[in-house]
Every structure is written in structure tokens, then in C-alpha cells.
Amino acid sequence: MSVARFWRKIPQRYNLIGTKCETCGRHFFPPRTFCPDCRRNGKIVDHKFAGKGTVVTYTIIHAANEQFEALTPYVLAIIQLDEGPRMTTQIVCRPDEVKIGMRVKSVFRRIATDGESGIIHYGTKFMPVE
Amino acid sequence: MRDVAVIGVGCTTFGEKWESSFRDLFVEAGAIALEDAQLSGEKIDAMYVGNMSAGRFIDQEHIGALIADYAGMATRHIPSTRVEAACASGGLAFRQAVIAVASGMEDIVVAAGVEKMTDVEPGASTDTLTGAADREWEGFVGATFPGLYAMIATDYMHRYPLTREQLAQVAVKNHYNGARNPIAQYQQEITLDTVLRSTMVAEPLRLFDCSPITDGAAAVIVAPLDRAREFTDTPIKVLASAQASDTIALHDRRDISTLDATVAAGKRAFKIARLSHKDIDMVEVHDCFTIAEICAIEDLGFCRKGEAGKFTADGETALGGKIPVNTSGGLKACGHPVGATGIKQVCEIVQQLRNDAGKRQIDGAKIGMTHNVGGTGATVAVHILGRV
Ligand SMILES: [Zn+2]
Numbered sequence: 001m002s003v004a005r006f007w008r009k010i011p012q013r014y015n016l017i018g019t020k021c022e023t024c025g026r027h028f029f030p031p032r033t034f035c036p037d038c039r040r041n042g043k044i045v046d047h048k049f050a051g052k053g054t055v056v057t058y059t060i061i062h063a064a065n066e067q068f069e070a071l072t073p074y075v076l077a078i079i080q081l082d083e084g085p086r087m088t089t090q091i092v093c094r095p096d097e098v099k100i101g102m103r104v105k106s107v108f109r110r111i112a113t114d115g116e117s118g119i120i121h122y123g124t125k126f127m128p129v130e
Numbered sequence: 131m132r133d134v135a136v137i138g139v140g141c142t143t144f145g146e147k148w149e150s151s152f153r154d155l156f157v158e159a160g161a162i163a164l165e166d167a168q169l170s171g172e173k174i175d176a177m178y179v180g181n182m183s184a185g186r187f188i189d190q191e192h193i194g195a196l197i198a199d200y201a202g203m204a205t206r207h208i209p210s211t212r213v214e215a216a217c218a219s220g221g222l223a224f225r226q227a228v229i230a231v232a233s234g235m236e237d238i239v240v241a242a243g244v245e246k247m248t249d250v251e252p253g254a255s256t257d258t259l260t261g262a263a264d265r266e267w268e269g270f271v272g273a274t275f276p277g278l279y280a281m282i283a284t285d286y287m288h289r290y291p292l293t294r295e296q297l298a299q300v301a302v303k304n305h306y307n308g309a310r311n312p313i314a315q316y317q318q319e320i321t322l323d324t325v326l327r328s329t330m331v332a333e334p335l336r337l338f339d340c341s342p343i344t345d346g347a348a349a350v351i352v353a354p355l356d357r358a359r360e361f362t363d364t365p366i367k368v369l370a371s372a373q374a375s376d377t378i379a380l381h382d383r384r385d386i387s388t389l390d391a392t393v394a395a396g397k398r399a400f401k402i403a404r405l406s407h408k409d410i411d412m413v414e415v416h417d418c419f420t421i422a423e424i425c426a427i428e429d430l431g432f433c434r435k436g437e438a439g440k441f442t443a444d445g446e447t448a449l450g451g452k453i454p455v456n457t458s459g460g461l462k463a464c465g466h467p468v469g470a471t472g473i474k475q476v477c478e479i480v481q482q483l484r485n486d487a488g489k490r491q492i493d494g495a496k497i498g499m500t501h502n503v504g505g506t507g508a509t510v511a512v513h514i515l516g517r518v
Contacts, residue, residue: 009266056381056386057281057288058281058284059280059333060332061274062333063274063331064272064274065257065260065274066254066257068272071272076277076281078380078381086381088264088380095333100284100285111270111271112272123270
């Protein structure tokens with residue numbers, strides 16, 4: 001990933017800043033700049049998500065893409081944020097800990113190291129709520 | 131709109147073809163298809179080529195022109211267009227060719243698909259395939275393509291009665307069929323044990339739940355139905371062509387275990403053809419992973435949601451079953467050169483309908499269906515073909 005491509009999404013990746021449609025109240029994370037329900041009548045504003053959610057489904061990745069090889073095996077999940085939208089994320093826990101319906105909260109973590117440029121990408125992961 | 135027929139088909143063998151280049155592959159498939167239609171190249175009016183990622187696999191773009199050139203068409207200046215929709219590129223190329231003929235714009239059109247995947251390291255090909263999903267919000271957080279389908283499997287197995295053995299049976303059945311298909315990448319049958327003891331890739335999916343990395347090309351020739359008998363005694367009519375899209379990311383879907391784009395494209399195709407699932411004699415579905423075949427046969431209506439595991443274990447999708455699925459061996463055993471797969475599915479159904487499918491022939495086959503998926507279900511193409 002190029003530096004610009006990563007830098008552009010820093011607020012979203014670091015701080016879970018998504019968007020919200022003020023017309024219908026629907027929240028978007030990953031952020032959208034166009035509401036599929038209200039279309040041209042939608043009014044999109046930034047929204048900071050609380051960072052709490054529930055595991056919808058998951059897998060344990062054993063064969064990873066290159067930048068993630070050092071992390072294997074790791075837990076990848078789709079979670080539903082309490083505000084409504086779903087997102088794909090890593091869960092910081094042991095592979096045998098993850099369960100459907102498990103409550104999770106956001107944490108700031110290193111996501112990957114880019115082999116070529118050596119740039120370390122940080123971002124949001126989730127961990128079990130005690 | 132005019133009726134459209136397939137008048138010729140051709141496939142290379144699928145596999146790790148280190149001796150063949152990208153150009154060699156599509157020239158070979160095209161030559162077989164032309165020979166099959168007893169057609170000379172001067173009759174061709176246009177070409178559509180399905181290709182996912184020559185840019186990353188062989189550092190080559192501008193595939194439409196390249197293919198027309200090496201197929202010997204450069205001096206005739208025919209229109210040649212690349213079509214890209216990840217693993218559904220071939221299905222969409224076929225649909226574009228059908229639309230061109232149906233509209234009356236063109237008469238004799240080639241729809242081809244090609245992918246040369248093994249010139250890069252396996253890690254690089256895996257990463258390239260991740261581009262079929264949402265790079266920004268799936269790939270960048272550590273999702274792999276098998277990982278996304280594994281999350282479909284986890285969701286499915288949590289909600290419906292599907293055992294690990296039933297899931298493995300999909301691969302066993304497809305290898306059985308592949309062993310009866312001369313072009314298939316894998317020519318050997320496997321057992322449940324082969325699947326259940328293979329390397330873990332993304333839980334619960336193991337290596338033998340996954341389609342392989344493959345080189346290969348396929349081509350079909352379409353023409354107006356009323357001209358088809360100039361070229362062949364066994365034209366195969368295109369009864370329906372349908373396409374649908376959905377969210378690029380799996381996490382944004384209405385239901386993780388249902389591919390709504392498959393449901394939509396399937397319904398549209400049946401409506402256009404005025405047929406139901408009961409009329410289909412065999413279907414080629416997009417089994418990039420075993421769980422994908424389970425979802426596909428339900429989403430197309432061949433069995434109810436949650437019942438595909440038992441349906442498969444009972445042999446209903448095998449060669450002698452109620453609805454034979456993936457007689458070619460599917461993506462799993464025949465191989466999955468991503469841009470070529472959708473065209474290869476059409477080739478298989480055409481061979482079945484012409485009674486040319488050898489040891490995997492379905493007796494009395496009259497109507498067949500193809501189902502080609504891009505990504506985790508963001509694009510789906512469904513076609514219904516029939517004897518005339
Ligand atoms: Zn709205």
C-alpha cells in the first residue's frame with residue numbers, strides 16, 4: 001500500500017471515524033459518502049464510533065497474504081458495531097477463544113508491515129470485553 | 131432481440147502450464163473453437179475476452195487488442211474488448227457476446243477467457259486474488275480470499291445443519307467428475323480423508339476445500355440462431371442471460387450465507403427462459419470453495435436453504451443424481467484460471483447438450499445452466515442453454 005493511500009484513511013483506521021446519514025440516521029463504517037437509502041436526499045456527516053460490537057462470524061487464518069504471514073494463526077472476524085454497521089477486523093485473542101456473539105471492543109494495534117517500504121501500518125483491531 | 135446460439139467451443143487443458151504463455155493459451159483455445167464451428171477467422175465480427183488480472187499476473191494490460199492481434203485479426207481491425215469482473219470475467223464476456231449478437235450489432239462473435247496465473251509466486255497470486263474483494267476494508271486488515279469464504283462457512287454451519295464431512299463431499303464429488311474430464315487439472319479421485327487431513331487454510335476450510343491456481347483458456351463462438359446451421363448440426367440455444375451485483379465487501383451483505391446476487395441472477399434467468407429449476411438437467415456452479423457450491427445450489431433453488439449438505443451427501447448432485455452439479459469437475463478439480471472459468475462452464479454445458487461429454491455424460495441432457503461468481507458474490511452471471 002502506498003504511503004498516500006494509507007495516510008488518506010488515517011482518521012478512519014486509527015479512530016473509527018465513519019459517517020452517518022442525518023436524513024435517515026443510518027451509520028456507515030467503513031465510511032460512505034453516499035447514502036444508498038436516501039440517495040440524493042441524504043446528508044452525510046462524520047461520525048465517531050464507540051468501538052463496541054459483537055462477533056457475527058469468524059475464521060482462523062493459517063495461510064496468510066505476505067504482509068500478515070508473521071501473525072498466523074490469527075483470528076479474523078466480521079463484527080457488528082453497536083451503531084449498526086458491520087466491518088471486517090482482526091480479533092486480538094487466542095484462536096480457541098473466539099465465539100459467535102462474543103462482545104468485543106476496539107484497540108489500537110499494528111496491522112501489518114509493508115515488506116518493500118518497511119512502513120508499519122497501524123489501525124483498529126478488536127479484543128474480547130472482559 | 132434475436133435468438134442466439136453457441137456454434138463452437140474450445141478449451142485448453144487446465145493446469146500448471148509452464149510451457150505455455152498467456153498468448154499460447156488463448157490462441158490454442160480459439161483455434162479449437164474455430165475448428166469446432168468449422169469456421170475461418172475472417173468470418174469473425176467481434177471478440178470479448180474475460181481476464182481478471184493480466185496486469186498483475188504477467189504485467190500486461192490491453193488484452194483485447196493483444197488477443198485480436200495474436201489470433202491473426204490485426205489487419206481486419208475487428209472490435210476486441212476485455213471484460214473484467216474478477217472470477218466472473220468469463221461469464222460477463224460471454225454475456226457481452228450474447229448481447230452483441232442478440233441486438234443485431236454483430237453476427238459472429240467470439241467470447242473467450244484466459245488467465246495465466248503461475249508465472250508469479252503463489253503468495254503473489256493469492257494477494258492478487260484478494261483484489262476481488264474490498265482491498266481497503268477486507269484485504270488491508272488481513273482477510274484472504276479463502277478467509278472470506280471461511281467466514282461464510284462458519285456462519286452457515288452455525289445456523290444450518292452442515293457437517294464437516296458433508297462439506298468435504300463436495301470436493302470428493304467434483305474430483306470424481308474431474309477424473310472423467312480430459313481437460314481437468316486433477317485427474318485423480320480423492321476420499322473424504324484426503325480433504326479432512328489436508329492442510330488447514332482458514333478454519334474450517336482446508337486445502338482440498340479450495341480451488342487451485344490454474345493456467346488455461348476457453349473460447350466459444352456465438353451466432354444468430356437462424357444462421358447457426360450454416361456452421362453446425364448441433365447449435366445450442368442461449369435460453370437466458372442474466373447478471374446481478376451486490377456489495378463488494380462480505381460484511382455489508384444482507385445475509386452472510388446467502389449470495390443475493392446469485393438469487394437475483396437465477397430468478398431473472400428462469401423468468402427470461404420461462405423455466406424453473408426442475409427443467410435443468412445439469413448445472414455448472416462456481417465452487418471456488420466447497421462452501422460456495424453448498425450456497426449456490428440453494429441460492430439457485432435446487433434445494434432449500436440449509437439442506438444442501440444432506441442433498442450432497444445423498445448423492446443428488448453427483449452424476450446419477452437429481453441435479454448433477456459441476457460435471458466438469460468444477461473449479462475445484464477442473465481448475466480455476468479465473469478469467470477463463472465462466473467460458474469453460476459454457477463449454478461444459480454445450481458438450482453435455484451435444485452428447486459429447488464422454489464418461490461424464492448426463493443421459494438425455496436437454497437444458498443446462500452456468501453460474502459464475504466474482505469475488506465473494508459481488509457479481510454473478512447465470513446462463514441457461516438448451517438443445518434446439
Ligand atoms: Zn440516509
